[in-house]
Amino acid sequence: MKEQYGKEVARRLLLPRAKRKEVLRDLEEAFASAAEHGESEQQVIDRLGTPEEFAAAMNEQLGVPQECFLRRSRRLAVLFFVLTALLLAAAVADLWRDHLLEVRLPSVGIIGGADGPTHILLSAAPGIDPAILLFLLAAILAAAGLRQLLRCRRTRKK
Template sequence: MKWKIGNMTLDVLPPVKRYMNAIERHLRVDRKTRARIMTELASDFQSRRENGQSDETIMKELGTPEEVASQFNAALSAPSVPSRWRWAFVVLAVLVLAVALVPMLADQFAANQAASIGAIGGADGPTAIYVTASPSQSLISALPWLLGCVAGFFLPTWRDPHASKGYGFSLLISGLGLLPLCLVAMELVIVACTTELPLYQLGTICWALLSGFFTNGEWLCAAVLGWACLARSRAKKNSGKDSKKI
């Protein structure tokens, strides 16, 4: 089959055409630049054929369509396109707000909390608030969920999987989401060291904290925080290796 690229016509098989179309789809440049790149690729492809290389060998040497396109995008400083998966955090935030604002669900949540443990003797302040949330505090309990969603949405890895900078905002927001849990844990240690709490009460507090870690959304903040630290560390390590090679 014939394939016309600019002023050049290339005789290609369906696999080659799919390969070239995939490269063109991944290019993040204007139409004129895209046409010039595809013309150069077609010319290079044709010259390799004339040198006796098969289509399969040429495509293997060039690399995957994503790799070929990324090389041109990097060379031309093409703007990156953020991954669509980051919008999952927006959907999650909307769902969390809906659950927190629906009166019926808020009343049910309050009833369940009323049947649970009350304020624990000797553990006031943040711990009492953490384990005895009232209906008016449903939005406060949803705050870690929202902070985790915001931190996850702004992770630089959605724009560049190899980004080594720009993690400060996500680290700050996810850290703020974990702050209430850290305060409660500190108070629990102080109470356990300064008072003689029965073992069953101490176990009840620890179980309440563990349950709150998952139901209040602190786990999401912890996951985003760990993700950001790991991605930044890995990107810096890879950039250090690349600089040594150079």
């Protein structure tokens, strides 16, 4: 129950990272100390109010103004998406270059007598293709951008 409570609060806290960590730590201590004094989790929750109420009190007392928070989230989202686009472009360019090389290779690549199977073996070696890395990075950045956008929407709903 208290884990669920903590998660619900964490989801709604709009605080600078350090402050947010502190609030969540103190919330944990509130439950632990109460248990030590024979209070049940339900009693603590009755005092704290709903996770929405507790988080709102913290945001109101300690948070940066909602407008600033929204603006920052939006900016971060845009930045992440731009980086995603750049990485995707780089990945595609890399694939395209590989493709060009592959097309050209049969005519050029007979150097040293390399035949078909050797070439396929090389290009199929995992972890070597930078395009895969670029795609992965792009996916991570896209996820980060989406997270910021979702946070914006959640903030605005309140």
